[in-house]
Amino acid sequence: MSQSVSRHTVGAPVEPGAPGAPAPGGAVRGGPSAVPRRRRPTPTARRQRRAAFLFLAPACVMVAIYVVWPILSTIRLSFFNWDGMTEPSFIGLANYVELFHTQTFYTALKNNLIWLVLFLLAPPMGLAVALYLNQAVAGIRIVKSLFFAPFVLSGVVVGLIFSWFYDPTFGLLALMLGHGVPVLGDPRYATLGIVFAALWPQTAYCMILYLTGLTSLNAEQIEAARMEGAHGWSMLWHVILPQLRPTTFMAIVVTIIGALRSFDLISVMTGGGPFESSTVLAYYMYDQAIKYYRIGYSAAVAVVLFGIMLVYIVYHLRRMLRAEQ
Numbered sequence: 001m002s003q004s005v006s007r008h009t010v011g012a013p014v015e016p017g018a019p020g021a022p023a024p025g026g027a028v029r030g031g032p033s034a035v036p037r038r039r040r041p042t043p044t045a046r047r048q049r050r051a052a053f054l055f056l057a058p059a060c061v062m063v064a065i066y067v068v069w070p071i072l073s074t075i076r077l078s079f080f081n082w083d084g085m086t087e088p089s090f091i092g093l094a095n096y097v098e099l100f101h102t103q104t105f106y107t108a109l110k111n112n113l114i115w116l117v118l119f120l121l122a123p124p125m126g127l128a129v130a131l132y133l134n135q136a137v138a139g140i141r142i143v144k145s146l147f148f149a150p151f152v153l154s155g156v157v158v159g160l161i162f163s164w165f166y167d168p169t170f171g172l173l174a175l176m177l178g179h180g181v182p183v184l185g186d187p188r189y190a191t192l193g194i195v196f197a198a199l200w201p202q203t204a205y206c207m208i209l210y211l212t213g214l215t216s217l218n219a220e221q222i223e224a225a226r227m228e229g230a231h232g233w234s235m236l237w238h239v240i241l242p243q244l245r246p247t248t249f250m251a252i253v254v255t256i257i258g259a260l261r262s263f264d265l266i267s268v269m270t271g272g273g274p275f276e277s278s279t280v281l282a283y284y285m286y287d288q289a290i291k292y293y294r295i296g297y298s299a300a301v302a303v304v305l306f307g308i309m310l311v312y313i314v315y316h317l318r319r320m321l322r323a324e325q
Helices: 002-011 043-077 094-099 103-119 122-133 140-152 155-166 172-177 190-214 219-227 233-243 245-260 264-269 281-291 295-324
Strands: none
Touching: 043 295, 094 295, 103 190, 103 245, 103 281, 122 140, 122 190, 122 245, 140 190, 155 172, 155 190, 155 264, 190 245, 190 264, 219 233, 233 245, 245 295, 264 281, 281 295
16 A cells, blocks of 8 residues: 555656646646636626625615614713703713612613513413413303403503503402502502503513414424323423523513513602602603703613613523524
């Protein structure tokens, strides 16, 4: 074997065009220093890329105008003192310094944290309702419509319904307990009462997401798990929930965003009171901009709220991507 190798490498002639043969100009054809020529895209590939760009361009323009530009404008505006009418004056970080030295900001931040923790009950409750409704029994469509009803109601209607429910004089809660409880008039219970009201439509929304996810389950995996003896909790935990991971991620992200931007129920039910005990960052931002004409200060609140939302979304997105990998 060594003799044949030595003949080939030392004494044997090299055929023209073979790897290692000298090319015109002294270069070695096919040697380690040869650079492969990059294939140019075909006309069909260029047309497909052009068509994809044309289809994406309107959406990209809309996102840039209605999402990216307002975010950048709000960040810029947070460094100015502006009442919405006179000329804005640059004040640097003064809005942020005042914001972090205001007690109402920390009250709103605490309430947002309460909203976030309690609002995360909506995905598991929505999953439980979806599993119950995902059955082929008589009359299940009527039951589905009853559970779906809170989702189509506006926040103002939900707020009015629960305001009547909590009324300490003639409300349903007073009739159930036998005495009136000023839920919305007590700083200790106001935030909890509003969150309980907001969980009603949010659970219905998560239920719809999970019902959609349940229709796309792999029936072969479920049947194989049944043949292996899986049922009940083991079937749910090891077979169904892994397939519902994208739906769970979407439900959690939407719930977190809903908890952090909560506004309509607070505006209808308490107006941030009593004594600003139920205010959140979104309502505090509105209050400063609309009532007190502090547009720059309100923009600073919006930037802080956007940063908090971004941290949560990026965290859960990274977790989902790692789980997929």
